[in-house]
Amino acid sequence: MCGIVGLHLRNPELQPRLGELLTTMLCEMQDRGADSAGVAVYGDPRMSPPGRTTVSLLETGTDAATLGDAVAAALGGPADVLAVGETLLVSAEADEDALLTACRAAAPDALVAGFGADLAVLKGVGHPRALADGWDLAKAQGWQGVGHTRMATESAVDASGAHPYAVGPGQCMVHNGSFSNHATVRRELVRNGVRFDSQNDTEVGARFVAHQLAEGRDVETALKELCTTLDGFYTLLVSNRDSFAVLRDAIACKPAVIAETDDWVAMASEYRALADLPGVENARIWEPEPEVVYAWTR
Numbered sequence: 001m002c003g004i005v006g007l008h009l010r011n012p013e014l015q016p017r018l019g020e021l022l023t024t025m026l027c028e029m030q031d032r033g034a035d036s037a038g039v040a041v042y043g044d045p046r047m048s049p050p051g052r053t054t055v056s057l058l059e060t061g062t063d064a065a066t067l068g069d070a071v072a073a074a075l076g077g078p079a080d081v082l083a084v085g086e087t088l089l090v091s092a093e094a095d096e097d098a099l100l101t102a103c104r105a106a107a108p109d110a111l112v113a114g115f116g117a118d119l120a121v122l123k124g125v126g127h128p129r130a131l132a133d134g135w136d137l138a139k140a141q142g143w144q145g146v147g148h149t150r151m152a153t154e155s156a157v158d159a160s161g162a163h164p165y166a167v168g169p170g171q172c173m174v175h176n177g178s179f180s181n182h183a184t185v186r187r188e189l190v191r192n193g194v195r196f197d198s199q200n201d202t203e204v205g206a207r208f209v210a211h212q213l214a215e216g217r218d219v220e221t222a223l224k225e226l227c228t229t230l231d232g233f234y235t236l237l238v239s240n241r242d243s244f245a246v247l248r249d250a251i252a253c254k255p256a257v258i259a260e261t262d263d264w265v266a267m268a269s270e271y272r273a274l275a276d277l278p279g280v281e282n283a284r285i286w287e288p289e290p291e292v293v294y295a296w297t298r
């Protein structure tokens with residue numbers, strides 16, 4: 001199991017409703033994965049203030065105020081921290097490398113759950129409703145959101161095993177399925193200097209894609225490379241600041257449905273997660289074909 005949802009808004013008038021629509025989609029998928037939940041929100045001014053970089057941290061071992069002071073000291077400038085449950089969002093007027101370095105100095109054992117401009121990644125063990133209520137997700141705004149409900153297959157049920165895996169700047173991956181050769185691909189990536197935070201197979205896929213993008217490939221090429229390198233079963237949703245892409249493996253036994261209107265593109269593991277989207281009755285709706293990359297850009 002595992003439930004995936006994603007919403008890419010084309011019509012700016014819908015942006016104030018992103019959180020409300022995403023919350024409904026996410027919570028509809030709770031019975032596909034009761035272990036943990038996670039979301040990535042692109043463009044919410046409260047969680048990722050405009051003009052700043054935001055870093056999402058887990059397991060910092062410290063409270064928000066202490067973390068904020070420590071990051072500010074390491075950065076040499078002000079930093080704000082928002083914390084609910086397991087996730088702490090640190091934002092500052094700094095570039096990604098500077099803020100990541102300051103966060104790592106302030107909380108050396110913390111896990112980086114996501115980073116970039118305009119991106120907030122939130123994760124929590126348990127029911128997605130708890131995550132959504134804790135963050136008041138229904139009030140979030142923005143142009144794109146991704147969500148996941150996890151039934152663990154490959155690594156521990158803790159925040160580090162929750163999706164999305166957001167391991168490159170502004171990038172996210174959510175996954176339903178399992179990669180059978182993830183240990184082999186992990187070893188190859190480690191040989192190339194890539195570092196890992198968890199034993200999770202999805203993290204291998206996310207770091208593989210991030211590595212491809214860092215080498216200059218576009219999202220479609222990176223996902224085609226993933227098809228030829230990673231074995232197993234998967235439906236994947238990969239998002240970037242300006243892109244939204246879906247891919248299934250050759251056998252395509254993990255469910256997926258895409259719906260598209262002039263106002264939005266949406267994807268979910270099952271149609272019921274899309275059923276309340278505005279205008280869905282007139283949407284073009286289809287099941288993605290095996291090994292075809294479906295990608296949209298902003």
Ligand SMILES: NC(=O)CC[C@H](N)C(=O)O
Nearest residue numbers: 001002151153154176177
């Ligand atoms: N049930 C799933 O699809 C699990 C996804 C992934 N293998 C994980 O354990 O996180």
